[in-house]
Amino acid sequence: xxxxTHTAPHETSHEHHHEDLxxxxxxxxxxxxxxxxxxxxxxxxxxxxxxxxxMLAMRWQIxxxxxxxxVVGKLLETILGETAKGGIMSPDLYNVFGAMxxxxxxxxxxxxxxxxxxxxxxxxxxxxxxxxxxPRINMASYWSFFIGCVVMFFSFFIPGGAAQGGxxxxxxxxxxxxxxxxxxxxxxxxxxITSSLLGAVNFIATIIQLRxxxxxxxxxxxxxxxQFVTAFLLLLAFPPLEAAGxxxxxxxxxxxxxxxxxxxxxxxxxxxxxxxxxxxxxxxxFWFLAHPEVYVLILPAIxxxxxxxxxxxxxxxxxxxxxxxxxxAIGFIAFIVWAHxxxxxxxxxxxxxxxxxxxxxxxxxxxxxxxxxxITLWGGSIRFNTPMLFALAFLPMFGLGGLTGLPLGxxxxxxxxxxxxxxxxxxHYIVAPGTIFALFAGxxxxxxxxxxxKMNEFWGKVHFWVSFIAMNLIFQPMFAQGMxxxxxxxxxxxxxxxxxxDPETGDVVGLEAFIINLNKGITHAAMLMAVAxxxxxxxxxYSMFKGEKVDDNPWKATTLEWQTxxxxxxxxxxxEIIVYRGPYDxxxxxxxxxxxxxxxxxHK
Amino acid sequence: MDVPYTxxxxxxxxxxxxxxxxxxxxxxEVMLFGALFSSYILLRVNALEGTxxxxxLNIPIGTFNTAVLISSSITVVMAWASLKLGKFNHxxxxxxxxxxxxxxxxxxxxxxxxxxxxxxxxWFNDHEKKSIRGHIEVPGEExxxxxxxxxxxxxxxIETIKIHPDPKVTVASGKEAHGGAEAHDGHGDHPxxxxxxxxxxxxLSAFVPxxxxxxxxxxxxxxxxxxxxxxxxxxxxxxxxxGSKMWKTDPERFTNRIEVSGLFWHxxxxxxxxxxxxxxxx
Ligand code: HEM
Ligand SMILES: [Cu+2]
Numbered sequence: 099x100x101x102x103t104h105t106a107p108h109e110t111s112h113e114h115h116h117e118d119l120x121x122x123x124x125x126x127x128x129x130x131x132x133x134x135x136x137x138x139x140x141x142x143x144x145x146x147x148x149x150x151x152x153m154l155a156m157r158w159q160i161x162x163x164x165x166x167x168x169v170v171g172k173l174l175e176t177i178l179g180e181t182a183k184g185g186i187m188s189p190d191l192y193n194v195f196g197a198m199x200x201x202x203x204x205x206x207x208x209x210x211x212x213x214x215x216x217x218x219x220x221x222x223x224x225x226x227x228x229x230x231x232x233p234r235i236n237m238a239s240y241w242s243f244f245i246g247c248v249v250m251f252f253s254f255f256i257p258g259g260a261a262q263g264g265x266x267x268x269x270x271x272x273x274x275x276x277x278x279x280x281x282x283x284x285x286x287x288x289x290x291i292t293s294s295l296l297g298a299v300n301f302i303a304t305i306i307q308l309r310x311x312x313x314x315x316x317x318x319x320x321x322x323x324x325q326f327v328t329a330f331l332l333l334l335a336f337p338p339l340e341a342a343g344x345x346x347x348x349x350x351x352x353x354x355x356x357x358x359x360x361x362x363x364x365x366x367x368x369x370x371x372x373x374x375x376x377x378x379x380x381x382x383x384f385w386f387l388a389h390p391e392v393y394v395l396i397l398p399a400i401x402x403x404x405x406x407x408x409x410x411x412x413x414x415x416x417x418x419x420x421x422x423x424x425x426x427a428i429g430f431i432a433f434i435v436w437a438h439x440x441x442x443x444x445x446x447x448x449x450x451x452x453x454x455x456x457x458x459x460x461x462x463x464x465x466x467x468x469x470x471x472x473i474t475l476w477g478g479s480i481r482f483n484t485p486m487l488f489a490l491a492f493l494p495m496f497g498l499g500g501l502t503g504l505p506l507g508x509x510x511x512x513x514x515x516x517x518x519x520x521x522x523x524x525x526h527y528i529v530a531p532g533t534i535f536a537l538f539a540g541x542x543x544x545x546x547x548x549x550x551x552k553m554n555e556f557w558g559k560v561h562f563w564v565s566f567i568a569m570n571l572i573f574q575p576m577f578a579q580g581m582x583x584x585x586x587x588x589x590x591x592x593x594x595x596x597x598x599x600d601p602e603t604g605d606v607v608g609l610e611a612f613i614i615n616l617n618k619g620i621t622h623a624a625m626l627m628a629v630a631x632x633x634x635x636x637x638x639x640y641s642m643f644k645g646e647k648v649d650d651n652p653w654k655a656t657t658l659e660w661q662t663x664x665x666x667x668x669x670x671x672x673x674e675i676i677v678y679r680g681p682y683d684x685x686x687x688x689x690x691x692x693x694x695x696x697x698x699x700x701h702k
Numbered sequence: 703m704d705v706p707y708t709x710x711x712x713x714x715x716x717x718x719x720x721x722x723x724x725x726x727x728x729x730x731e732v733m734l735f736g737a738l739f740s741s742y743i744l745l746r747v748n749a750l751e752g753t754x755x756x757x758x759l760n761i762p763i764g765t766f767n768t769a770v771l772i773s774s775s776i777t778v779v780m781a782w783a784s785l786k787l788g789k790f791n792h793x794x795x796x797x798x799x800x801x802x803x804x805x806x807x808x809x810x811x812x813x814x815x816x817x818x819x820x821x822x823x824x825w826f827n828d829h830e831k832k833s834i835r836g837h838i839e840v841p842g843e844e845x846x847x848x849x850x851x852x853x854x855x856x857x858x859x860i861e862t863i864k865i866h867p868d869p870k871v872t873v874a875s876g877k878e879a880h881g882g883a884e885a886h887d888g889h890g891d892h893p894x895x896x897x898x899x900x901x902x903x904x905x906l907s908a909f910v911p912x913x914x915x916x917x918x919x920x921x922x923x924x925x926x927x928x929x930x931x932x933x934x935x936x937x938x939x940x941x942x943x944x945g946s947k948m949w950k951t952d953p954e955r956f957t958n959r960i961e962v963s964g965l966f967w968h969x970x971x972x973x974x975x976x977x978x979x980x981x982x983x984x
Contacts, residue, residue, distance in 0.1 A: 231707075232705075232723060306717075307715060334730060335733075337733035348911055352912055355914075370905075372905075372912060372918075375915055
């Protein structure tokens with residue numbers, strides 16, 4: 099095979115050599131968890147960027163409604179035709195981009211990166227396993243994901259474009275829009291769900307079965323715990339969405355009425371359907387997945403942050419057990435809070451009271467986790483390297499996201515805030531400056547393990563500081579817009595409602611000009627955010643070849659992934675692994691160095 | 703280097719990998735079917751008075767099919783037990799019987815499906831008039847047409863069709879509707895054939911998913927179940943045929959495979975045992 103010569107990035111490999119599988123089976127159809135992890139990571143980073151670009155185009159439209167999109171406007175028109183006529187974003191295109199931004203960010207970028215990417219690469223290493231329990235199923239999981247991505251991506255180019263019903267795909271809207279985008283979305287989702295199901299089974303089985311001798315449950319690195327709970331969430335919460343997806347597909351393709359009520363009007367006419375379905379059914383099934391899904395988005399991130407904080411404060415995590423029990427508690431309670439997304443559907447007060455209560459209860463373990471991480475910082479000799487900066491920024495950002503969620507958990511406050519930019523700001527604080535920062539931290543932190551080289555610190559710090567400022571400039575003003583009543587998913591960023599006068603009193607009842615004008619600042623901040631990613635992208639590729647070479651344990655960390663050659667060979671470990679201690683034995687009194695690896699026997 | 707515990711159980715968990723894997727997979731399957739069953743309940747509870755059809759499925763056939771599947775549940779255990787006793791020939795027989803049961807189930811199910819696709823209900827523009835169920839004759843179609851709809855009739859500019867109403871049943875509501883399925887057996891007196899003007903028809907639908915939410919959930923559940931039956935049958939056929947070579951090289955691992963596929967099969971049976979009363983009897 100010609101391509102075998104192009105595998106340079108991984109050539110630093112150590113002594114270990116295996117029967118040669120050739121290029122395709124080593125790097126493409128690989129069953130090695132590390133390669134699969136990297137495949138997931140690279141694919142999802144690409145989609146992260148793509149999802150962000152969709153939003154940039156939308157932000158332009160929000161800030162400057164009806165003006166041609168600079169730079170890419172013409173290109174969009176060439177590719178997409180009518181919907182981007184003259185480089186201007188049409189309402190349909192806005193809906194397409196909005197729905198796909200959400201879908202791509204959640205299902206094609208963050209979850210595959212946080213769970214499948216980092217999880218695949220790191221979990222088997224951290225528990226001292228040679229691979230995942232089911233390597234071939236692992237490969238199937240990636241390829242099912244990949245095909246799902248292709249279907250989603252391809253759907254942009256079909257007549258009418260991709261799905262327009264929002265990432266929530268509420269019926270009847272989603273199933274009555276007369277284009278095929280939603281059908282592709284559903285097929286894509288079924289593939290993605292299959293993939294995450296296979297992944298989840300693999301993770302759980304691996305963590306239960308393949309822990310190295312001595313790796314007891316309470317010696318697991320916290321990251322592994324986080325992934326363990328995440329896997330259970332995926333395993334049990336995704337199937338109901340799959341069921342819902344199948345039913346919506348039936349509605350779309352076979353003309354059933356699962357989610358379409360009797361007497362539904364479409365385009366001014368009574369729809370020609372049997373009726374009898376329930377739109378609320380979709381919402382229940384959707385949120386039954388989608389609330390646990392937000393913990394899928396956040397738990398791996400918390401896991402990454404915990405690893406990095408322990409390593410860079412040179413201290414053991416404060417309250418390891420509390421962290422573990424909290425993450426387990428979250429795992430259980432996550433299944434009984436979903437209807438807090440549905441307060442406005444007219445549910446009874448008793449049911450609403452139940453979901454308000456569970457929602458308040460689930461915030462407790464989240465606060466415990468955050469508190470433990472903060473306290474860990476106390477008295478640490480903190481190393482402010484790039485991964486640590488991102489990890490540190492995660493804490494207040496996640497805190498802000500969490501605290502602003504509390505008003506949304508109460509039905510009376512939610513009546514006002516529901517579906518406004520306040521909600522957008524709230525959950526983006528969790529997923530963007532929260533999870534995304536944790537993911538960046540993870541990339542900087544484990545990059546040396548995967549490549550044998552460090553990413554450049556200076557450009558890493560530039561990346562961090564500019565992103566940090568831009569993120570806050572983007573999302574902070576959205577709280578204000580939301581509280582002023584600016585609705586989300588508005589094609590012109592609320593311009594239609596600006597300065598509307600009350601016909602009787604003559605008072606301004608619409609959005610203040612100030613609120614509308616914030617849109618411009620946000621959009622410029624989003625552009626800054628885009629620019630801030632350039633150092634990262636260049637650094638990421640450049641360092642593969644030219645980065646500073648490092649030894650097997652550059653951060654002087656204790657967990658098992660650093661007890662392997664770099665990059666780890668097929669089979670991971672070159673010596674037999676026996677675990678003697680907990681995961682974060684930093685700065686033990688009397689120890690030779692300020693870290694004691696998990697494989698270090700106790701002093702005799 | 704191989705992944706450990708592929709055959710021998712790990713001492714502290716007492717499980718070999720595949721067994722844990724299948725249990726986890728089945729947990730997710732429970733959630734999948736659980737969601738569909740919940741949807742069934744919600745749709746049925748929310749249905750307007752009298753719009754939930756009753757008695758449109760053939761109970762004797764359904765009962766027979768249930769018996770077929772339950773028998774396969776027994777043979778699948780016998781197949782595994784035979785291997786445990788080292789009797790490969792017995793295994794071949796029992797595993798073969800299981801696969802035959804699966805095939806029989808699928809054949810019977812497709813006959814049932816076919817009946818539904820050629821059996822119709824007509825609703826009229828005149829709200830006073832009750833809907834009629836039966837078999838239809840459409841000009842230009844031989845015998846029982848499949849998948850006919852009022853839209854197709856309109857497209858083809860057909861003016862009148864004939865309907866052979868089912869015995870007893872002319873109402874779309876309530877318990878009186880029993881007997882829809884028996885209509886096939888030709889019991890009871892057939893009411894006279896009626897001619898219907900297409901212009902009078904509000905909707906015409908075979909008993910396909912689009913007919914009503916009842917058939918929608920019926921077909922979704924049974925088709926998904928049928929996919930599971932087919933998947934299970936394929937795997938078991940592989941293990942019966944080419945896959946059984948492993949018995950010579952690694953009998954313990956092969957026995958494990960039979961156990962794991964058997965667990966899956968039990969689940970498929972179990973789903974049917976819920977499906978049958980819910981869809982046919984209640
Ligand atoms: C800095 C990067 C990001 C920016 C500037 C951004 C901006 C936005 C904005 C302005 C909206 C509202 C659009 C509208 O209502 O019309 C939105 C929606 C959304 N975003 Fe982001 N976002 C970013 C990253 C992310 C990430 C990382 C995720 C997920 C993990 C995400 C998930 C979503 C979802 C689910 C929606 C809702 C889509 C819908 O309405 O159906 N976003 N984003
Ligand atoms: Cu929620």
